[in-house]
Each structure stands twice: as structure tokens, then as C-alpha cells.
Amino acid sequence: MTGSLQRVASTLLLVGVSFLLTTLILWASGYRVSEVFSGVIEGSLTATGAATSSIRWAIPLLLIGLGVVIGFRAGFFNIGGQGQFYVGACCALVVSLGWRDGPAPLVVLCGTAAAIMAGSAWSLLPGYLRVRFGTDEVLTTLMMNFIGALVLQYLTAGPMRNPSGTGQTAASERIPEAFRITDGSGVSATALLLVGGVAVLVWLLLERTRFGLTIVLVGRNPTMARWQGIDVRRVGLVTFALSGALAGLAGAVELYGPGARLVTGFSPEVGFTAVVVALVGLLSVWGTAAAAIFFGGLQSAILFLPIVTDLPPPALVLLHGMVALLVTVKFRSVRWRRPGSPAEALTA
Amino acid sequence: MTVPGGPASAGGPAVRCRSLGVSFGAVRALHGVSLDLAPGRIHALVGQNGAGKTTLAKVLGGLQAPDAGDVHIAGRKLPSGDVRAARAAGLAMVHQHFSLPPSFTVAEALELTAARPGGRSVYRRAELHQRWQDDVAEIGGEAVLSTRIRDLPVETRQSLEIMRALATEARVLVLDEPTALLAPAAIDALFERLRRLRDGGVTVLVVLHKLREVAAVADTVSVLRDGELALGPIEMSEVSQGRLSDAIVGPASQADRAVGVEAATGTERRTLLELVRVSSRESAFEPGLRDVDLRVEAGEIVGIAGVEGNGQRSLVSVIAGLDVAAEGTVLIGGADATRAPPAGRRLRGLRLVPFDRNSEGISRRAPLWLNQSALRLVERRRRRLPLISLRQYKQQAAMEMDQWRVRYDAVTQPAESLSGGNVQRLILSRELAPGLEVLVAAQPTRGLDFAATDFVRRSLRGLRDAGAGVLLVSSDLDELFENSDRLHVMYGGRIVARFEAPYDRRAVGDAMTGARR
Incomplete structure (x- = not known):
């Protein structure tokens, strides 16, 4: 128990140090220290609509982050959340616009299912390459992100384009209002219940099923897992599918929630922030939830900053990056990531 | 004294080790090893696995710093654990596993790794080929300068490794188990090459596993056992094969005491594990199984002896389901399990104590x-x-x-x-x-202290007495003799000899080293 307390403390310390370093840099650039803190507090909590906005951004971070937790626990560095998120949203959009006169609950259900399946498929492709040929999943999932972004761009600039749109960026048509589960704020009871329910399910899966324990064994030592009769490839495929499913679901929630339409390159870094969220959350479900809210707040503060202070938004992007940097350094030193493929470990 | 790389000083040994000691944690890999190697001769180093042969070779090559003692080459003391100093002193090493980069062409690999003076950082292919043409021609065979390393046959790669080692004009050549991957004809060619090198004045130390090979090539032989020098260096003409076998496997006083265990009584003779004519693919480090027949019945311990790397790992992998039998049948609890996944075999009562407890066991x-x-x-x-x-x-x-x-x-x-x-x-x-029917225990006591070893062995015997079947794979002959009801010896992926208690240590040792086929 003391061990896990220590880990939580060291992570909090790390976030604190990031704050300190960021403040130092901004102070050296001529900004007042108090501005940084008031900017963050106001932009994420006290300004009108800021708290809601924090939650709105926490939702996709949590969903994708939980997928990252599952993958990382099994030892797979699935960083393709962004692409999986995009193709999920795209498939939900295709279903919703293609069947726009259908009964709303049914369409939303089908659209969500399509998003989940698309996200899984997008993740399973690199997953299969990983377990079958040992292809490095970091590279493949990363590359799949670019393809996902291009799929989105194709849809929003091509077949699903809103012909009356005059904006500089291509956007799709809006889905019917009846399909939406939140208003433009992105927060509603339905959305919160859905996300909370998913978090509980993931927690049960990871902490209260044999599969959850199996994932940890595979992630820590696939060679030993194989000797124990665990089908490491199957576990790998299932975790890849689950990660993708959660990211795809996040895409659907984005569409039926705050988005209502898809814009080329929307929420461009949510999939990567989710990786940091999972790491700051120490790969635990509730830690990830807490980190998602923290980073949701940060995202909100970045958007609100021009309204509440003189501080430029990139100031907080800096903070964000600092946390990401430090947490990655810490994470690498812990070496959750396996040193070699199961096959190598076996013959060594 | 002589310049480094020059001929060894007359009379003095080419290589002198003084009371070398190396420990890895609690394991003593080498202890008090003092060894003089006369110049211009072929010296063989033999011993069981874990006897310290590779460690000694690494110490000589500067890859492993000794905890105690020092190494002198041609009368000069080497700084400990310094590869470049060892190389500069004229010592070259050929490793157990190939070290040339597979995606390079022969010429590129040589230029990169041989460190011959006169190289430039920017080169043209023609120039490179010219630089290495003569060396490669000397090997003959299929080594063409533009061939990629990975496309070469094993023996050519081996020759290249040796050539690379000698390109620095080495006076001492250390080869760590060079024959492990070679076909018999290639081994003969390798030995011929070593003899030519010796005749050219090079001192050769070669780590070997098989006594036949030692007899074929060596001028002198030294034996390591449990990290200590058990014999030698002694002239080959002055030592009998029997004396060598004894030095490798342990003192004769123990050997002559026929040890065995009483068979358990009252248990029904049920076959729990059976392999019928099983063959499997070879791995990078081990031959695959060849036509292996094996039976483990209820209430018996079947021992598998053999120098490590003779297919024991393949055997356990095929039984565990981690590797699939290419031919033949594996039966667990009397039912065909040849295609069963590892989990299915576990459900039928197969239990495993893996080779490496820290990476495979936990x-x-x-x-x-x-x-x-x-x-x-x-x-x-x-x-x-x-x-x-x-x-x-x-x-x-x-x-x-x-x-x-x-x-x-x-x-x-x-x-x-x-x-x-x-x-x-x-x-x-x-x-x-509970649920255990048959246990495969691979090296279950390796690296354990006396008390823990005793505990593990008693557990295995207890299991046998309770009517389970045990397959005990070990390189510890005493352990096998004291615990096995029957004993098989593996050599080159085959079971080459089967013994029943009481065991004849000499005969088992001969079968292990391939002296008896």
C-alpha cells in the first residue's frame, strides 16, 4: 500500500514541478506569476462556463485514456487513439447522415456501435501486425493516426461536405438535433452517465476479472505468461480491440455531443493528450479519471485564456507539454514497456 | 619485452592467467583459475555447461572484468575488462553467436568490424572490394564480397568471423564453441584452418564440448568444472579419454558409487506423458528434436541428461506446447495433445518448472x-x-x-x-x-544453495511417491543419478542412450560428449 501511495505522491510532485518550471519560464519572459495561476483557475473553474468546458474536454480524454490504460497494461504502446477517435466519429457521422429520418434512439445506437467497431478495426490492424509479425505498434498506430485524419478530411471535404458552408475549414453537414445527447456545452446527464458507466465497466474488467489479471501478467512478462498457458497473442488482440473501441466510442460521443458535425482536424491532440492522461493516472482507472479532469481543465483554460487574462494560450500549452515531458521521462525509467518481443525473450 | 602483436617472447607463455575469479551474485563462475598457454599451439578448453568456459573466454577478451586475478598476454599485464587493450595486445575473439551485421555485404562488414588500418570514412565500393579481395579469396567457398552476410551459409559466416578476428594480425585467437552450429565437414575444415594458423605461429584457445573434437584438433587440453580448473593444461598424448570424462563430470570416487532410487511400489503403471517419434524445427541456439521416443509413467522420475544445447529446451518446449512438433505425436494423460495449446495441456495436468525461473517461471x-x-x-x-x-x-x-x-x-x-x-x-x-498429473522440471536446482537444492529434490521424490510422473531435465549428473528411476541422454536433438539405475557415470559421460553413438 505504501508503494502505491508513494507513486501517487511522486506523480503529484511531478505535476507540481511542471507548474513551477512553466511559471519560471513565463516569469523570465516578463509575465507575472500570479497571472499564470489565476489564468488556470479562472479558465478551468471560475469563469462562466469554464467548469462545464473542463468536463466537456475531460470526457474524450477519459474514454481514450482508458483505452490507453488497457493497452499499456498489456505491454502494448497503442498510441493510435487519435486515428481511432476520428474513424469512430466518421462512421457515426456516415450512419447518422445516411439514416437521418430514422428513429433517433436507434440511429444513435447504430451510429455508436459503428463507431466502436470502426475504432476497434483501426486498432486491430496494427494489433494483428504486432502479434503476428512483431511489427512495432508505436510506429504503426502512429501512422494509422495520419490515415485516420485523412479519412476525416476526405469525408468533410468530399461526400459529407456541407455545401452551404463558407468557413475556411471543411466541415460536414450537421446531424439532426434529435440525435444529440448534449447541447453545445458537451455536458449532460446522459453523457456523464455513459462515461461514468464505461469507466466502471473498465475498472471491473481490469481489477475484478481474470482477464484483467491476465493482462497484467502479459504486460509484465509475456514469456512467463506463455509458460503459464496464457495465449499472449489473443490477449494482445483483445486489448488492441478494446483500446480502439473506447477511442471510437469517444468519437461518437463527440459527434452526438458537443460537435453535431465534424470539422477537418477537430480536437487535434486529444488522442495524444490521452496517453499523457493515462500515464499521469498511473494506468489506474480512477487515477486516469482524475488526470482527465485535470487535463480537461487545462484544455478549457487554454481556450478561455484570451478572455480572462493577458497570458497567451501557448503559455498553458507549455505547461501541458512540460507535464507530458516529465511524465514520459518517469515512465520510461519505470520500464513498463517490455524490453523485447515474446519470441526474443523465449529464445534468449 | 616484445611489442604488442609481435611474436611472443621466447620461452614464456603466450597467455597467462593468474588466480582469476568472477562471481555473478552468489554464483561463482570462476574461482582461482591459473592457466599458462604455450605459444604456437592449439589449446582446448572443455567442461560442462556452467563450468565457466565462456566466462574465462570473455575475461581473456576483455569483455568481462575479473573480480580477482589478472591476465598477461606475451608477458604483458592486460588492464582488466578492456576490450580494446586486449585487441591491441594481439588477442582476437570469435564469439559463440555470430556478431557480423546480417544486412551488410561481406566487404562492408569487414570494413566496419575488422578495424584494419588505412580505412577511410568515405569509400567507393570498388575500393572496398579491392581492400578485402585477398582475404576473402583465402577462405574460398561462397564468400563473395558483394553477398549479404545473412545469405551466407553458416560455415562461411564462421570463416568470415575468424578472418575478421585475424585481420587485426592477432597472435592469440580465442574461439568460444565454434563448432556448435557447424556440420561435420565444416568442422573438419575449421580444424584444418586452426592447424594452419598454429603452424603460422598463432596461439589458439578453443572452447569445445565434444571430446571427439578435442582429440581431433587439440595439442593440449584444460578442463573447467564448477568454475575451477579441474585438469591441465595437459598434453593430449598424456591423457586418456576416460580421465578427461572423469575430470569433466566429477571425481571418480563418487562416480563408482552406484546410486539409484527404489521404484515406488503399489502405483498403477499409467503412462502420463508420451512422445512418439517426435521431431521439431531447430531454433537459433539448439537443434530441434529428431525422432524422440519418450515415456513417463505414474510414480517414476525420468531423467534427461545431456550437455546443454543438445535439444533439451526443444524437448520441454514441445511438451509444454510452446513449440509445435513437426512430426510425431505428443500424448498427455493418454490423450493426443500434439496440437493442443499450452493452456489445454495445463488443464490435462501438465505442470512445468521452466529452465530460467526469473524470466520464464515468474x-x-x-x-x-x-x-x-x-x-x-x-x-x-x-x-x-x-x-x-x-x-x-x-x-x-x-x-x-x-x-x-x-x-x-x-x-x-x-x-x-x-x-x-x-x-x-x-x-x-x-x-x-492439486490437479498435477505429470511435472516437467527443467534445471530445477540450478543456482540454488544446498538447502534449497535438497528441498527441491525431496519435493520431486515426494511427488513421484505420491504417484505423479516427473520428467527431470538437468545438467547436474549427481542430481540425475540420485533421483531418476530411468535416465536418457540427449545429444544433437536425439535420445542417444537410455540407462537404468545403477548408473555407470563413465558410460553416461561418454554418451553426453558424443564419444559413444
Whole structure:
């Protein structure tokens, strides 16, 4: 128990140090220290609509982050959340616009299912390459992100384009209002219940099923897992599918929630922030939830900053990056990531 | 004294080691090894696996710093653990595993690794080929300068490795088990090459496993046993094969005492594990199985002896289901399990103590209770809810570890915090649980202290007496003699000899070294 307390403390310390370093840099650039803190507090909590906005951004971070937790626990560095998120949203959009006169609950259900399946498929492709040929999943999932972004761009600039749109960026048509589960704020009871329910399910899966324990064994030592009769490839495929499913679901929630339409390159870094969220959350479900809210707040503060202070938004992007940097350094030193493929470990 | 790389000073040894000692944790790899190698001769170094041969070779090559003692080459003391100094002193090494980059062409690889003076950082292909043309022509065979290393046959790669080592004009050549991967004809060619080098004044130290090969090539032989020099260096003409065998496997006083165990009585003779004419693919480090027939019945311990790397790992992998038999049938509990996945075999009562307990037996960073519970994760018990209670898992793990007297503070501590003996107890507590029909124990006592070793052996015998079947794979002959009801010897992926208690140490040793086919 003391061990896990220590880990939580060291992570909090790390976030604190990031704050300190960021403040130092901004102070050296001529900004007042108090501005940084008031900017963050106001932009994420006290300004009108800021708290809601924090939650709105926490939702996709949590969903994708939980997928990252599952993958990382099994030892797979699935960083393709962004692409999986995009193709999920795209498939939900295709279903919703293609069947726009259908009964709303049914369409939303089908659209969500399509998003989940698309996200899984997008993740399973690199997953299969990983377990079958040992292809490095970091590279493949990363590359799949670019393809996902291009799929989105194709849809929003091509077949699903809103012909009356005059904006500089291509956007799709809006889905019917009846399909939406939140208003433009992105927060509603339905959305919160859905996300909370998913978090509980993931927690049960990871902490209260044999599969959850199996994932940890595979992630820590696939060679030993194989000797124990665990089908490491199957576990790998299932975790890849689950990660993708959660990211795809996040895409659907984005569409039926705050988005209502898809814009080329929307929420461009949510999939990567989710990786940091999972790491700051120490790969635990509730830690990830807490980190998602923290980073949701940060995202909100970045958007609100021009309204509440003189501080430029990139100031907080800096903070964000600092946390990401430090947490990655810490994470690498812990070496959750396996040193070699199961096959190598076996013959060594 | 002579310049480094020049001819050895007249009279003095080419290589002199003085009371070398190397320890890895509690394991003494080398202890008090003093060895003089006369210049211009071929010296063989033999011994069982884990006897310290590779460690000694590494110390000579500067790859391993000794804890005690020093190495002199041509009368000069080497700084310890310095590869470049060893090279500068004229010592070159050919490693057990190939070290040339597979994606390079022959010329590129040589230029990169041979460090011959006169190279430039920017080169043209034609120039490169010219630089290495003569060397490669000397090897003959299929080595063409523009061929990629990975496309070369094994023996050509070996020749290249040696050529690379000699390109620095080495006066001392150390080869670590160069014959392990070679076909007989290629071995003859290699030996011929070594003789030519010797005649050219090079001092050769070659680590070998097989006494036949020693007899074929060596001028002198030295034997390592348990990290100590058991014999030599002694002229080949002055030593009999029997004396060598004895030096390798242990003192004759023990050997002559016929040891065996009484067969368990009253148990029904049921075949629990059977391999029928099983062959498997070779791996990078080991021959595959060739036509292996094997039976383990209820209430017996069947021992597998053999110099390591003769297919023992393939055998256990094929039984465990980690490797698939290319031909033949594997039966577990009388039912065909040739195609069964590892989990299916576990469900039929197969239990395993793997070769390397720290990488295959446990997950070092996972908590104790999870390590202990690993088998419960694959059992196929239907339940109404898929949910489990972690507390129940932890309690059960704690109970079973207590039963096996694993010493720990908390079930949540990582497994890496346990000592070797305790880790093995943890593994036994997991594998020797109800449901066990047949146990495959691979090197179950390696690296354990006396008390832990005794405990493991008693556990295996207890299991046998309770009517289970045990397949014991070990390189410790005493362990095999004292515990096996029957003993098979593996050599080159085959079972080449079968013995029953009481055992003749000499005969077993001969079969292990390939002296008797």
C-alpha cells in the first residue's frame, strides 16, 4: 500500500514541478506569476462556463485514456487513439447522415456501435501486425493516426461536405438535433452517465476479472505468461480491440455531443493528450479519471485564456507539454514497456 | 619485452592467467583459475555447461572484468575488462553467436568490424572490394564480397568471423564453441584452418564440448568444472579419454558409487506423458528434436541428461506446447495433445518448472500473489459472474506460499524481492498444486544453495511417491543419478542412450560428449 501511495505522491510532485518550471519560464519572459495561476483557475473553474468546458474536454480524454490504460497494461504502446477517435466519429457521422429520418434512439445506437467497431478495426490492424509479425505498434498506430485524419478530411471535404458552408475549414453537414445527447456545452446527464458507466465497466474488467489479471501478467512478462498457458497473442488482440473501441466510442460521443458535425482536424491532440492522461493516472482507472479532469481543465483554460487574462494560450500549452515531458521521462525509467518481443525473450 | 602483436617472447607463455575469479551474485563462475598457454599451439578448453568456459573466454577478451586475478598476454599485464587493450595486445575473439551485421555485404562488414588500418570514412565500393579481395579469396567457398552476410551459409559466416578476428594480425585467437552450429565437414575444415594458423605461429584457445573434437584438433587440453580448473593444461598424448570424462563430470570416487532410487511400489503403471517419434524445427541456439521416443509413467522420475544445447529446451518446449512438433505425436494423460495449446495441456495436468525461473517461471515485477495465482487464470471454471475477488486470490496465494514456506513480508511485494531458493518455492507452490498429473522440471536446482537444492529434490521424490510422473531435465549428473528411476541422454536433438539405475557415470559421460553413438 505504501508503494502505491508513494507513486501517487511522486506523480503529484511531478505535476507540481511542471507548474513551477512553466511559471519560471513565463516569469523570465516578463509575465507575472500570479497571472499564470489565476489564468488556470479562472479558465478551468471560475469563469462562466469554464467548469462545464473542463468536463466537456475531460470526457474524450477519459474514454481514450482508458483505452490507453488497457493497452499499456498489456505491454502494448497503442498510441493510435487519435486515428481511432476520428474513424469512430466518421462512421457515426456516415450512419447518422445516411439514416437521418430514422428513429433517433436507434440511429444513435447504430451510429455508436459503428463507431466502436470502426475504432476497434483501426486498432486491430496494427494489433494483428504486432502479434503476428512483431511489427512495432508505436510506429504503426502512429501512422494509422495520419490515415485516420485523412479519412476525416476526405469525408468533410468530399461526400459529407456541407455545401452551404463558407468557413475556411471543411466541415460536414450537421446531424439532426434529435440525435444529440448534449447541447453545445458537451455536458449532460446522459453523457456523464455513459462515461461514468464505461469507466466502471473498465475498472471491473481490469481489477475484478481474470482477464484483467491476465493482462497484467502479459504486460509484465509475456514469456512467463506463455509458460503459464496464457495465449499472449489473443490477449494482445483483445486489448488492441478494446483500446480502439473506447477511442471510437469517444468519437461518437463527440459527434452526438458537443460537435453535431465534424470539422477537418477537430480536437487535434486529444488522442495524444490521452496517453499523457493515462500515464499521469498511473494506468489506474480512477487515477486516469482524475488526470482527465485535470487535463480537461487545462484544455478549457487554454481556450478561455484570451478572455480572462493577458497570458497567451501557448503559455498553458507549455505547461501541458512540460507535464507530458516529465511524465514520459518517469515512465520510461519505470520500464513498463517490455524490453523485447515474446519470441526474443523465449529464445534468449 | 616484445611489442604488442609481435611474436611472443621466447620461452614464456603466450597467455597467462593468474588466480582469476568472477562471481555473478552468489554464483561463482570462476574461482582461482591459473592457466599458462604455450605459444604456437592449439589449446582446448572443455567442461560442462556452467563450468565457466565462456566466462574465462570473455575475461581473456576483455569483455568481462575479473573480480580477482589478472591476465598477461606475451608477458604483458592486460588492464582488466578492456576490450580494446586486449585487441591491441594481439588477442582476437570469435564469439559463440555470430556478431557480423546480417544486412551488410561481406566487404562492408569487414570494413566496419575488422578495424584494419588505412580505412577511410568515405569509400567507393570498388575500393572496398579491392581492400578485402585477398582475404576473402583465402577462405574460398561462397564468400563473395558483394553477398549479404545473412545469405551466407553458416560455415562461411564462421570463416568470415575468424578472418575478421585475424585481420587485426592477432597472435592469440580465442574461439568460444565454434563448432556448435557447424556440420561435420565444416568442422573438419575449421580444424584444418586452426592447424594452419598454429603452424603460422598463432596461439589458439578453443572452447569445445565434444571430446571427439578435442582429440581431433587439440595439442593440449584444460578442463573447467564448477568454475575451477579441474585438469591441465595437459598434453593430449598424456591423457586418456576416460580421465578427461572423469575430470569433466566429477571425481571418480563418487562416480563408482552406484546410486539409484527404489521404484515406488503399489502405483498403477499409467503412462502420463508420451512422445512418439517426435521431431521439431531447430531454433537459433539448439537443434530441434529428431525422432524422440519418450515415456513417463505414474510414480517414476525420468531423467534427461545431456550437455546443454543438445535439444533439451526443444524437448520441454514441445511438451509444454510452446513449440509445435513437426512430426510425431505428443500424448498427455493418454490423450493426443500434439496440437493442443499450452493452456489445454495445463488443464490435462501438465505442470512445468521452466529452465530460467526469473524470466520464464515468474514475472519479477508482478506482485507475489499474482505470480502464485497465474495458473488459476487459465483454468476453465464456469461461473455465474465473471467477477473475482482479489482478496480471495491473495488469501489463497498466501496460504499456498505459507504451505511451501516461501519467506515474504507481504503478498503484494514484487517477486524480484525474493531470493533464488524462495522463487523456486514460489514456483513449486504454484505448479505442485492439486490437479498435477505429470511435472516437467527443467534445471530445477540450478543456482540454488544446498538447502534449497535438497528441498527441491525431496519435493520431486515426494511427488513421484505420491504417484505423479516427473520428467527431470538437468545438467547436474549427481542430481540425475540420485533421483531418476530411468535416465536418457540427449545429444544433437536425439535420445542417444537410455540407462537404468545403477548408473555407470563413465558410460553416461561418454554418451553426453558424443564419444559413444
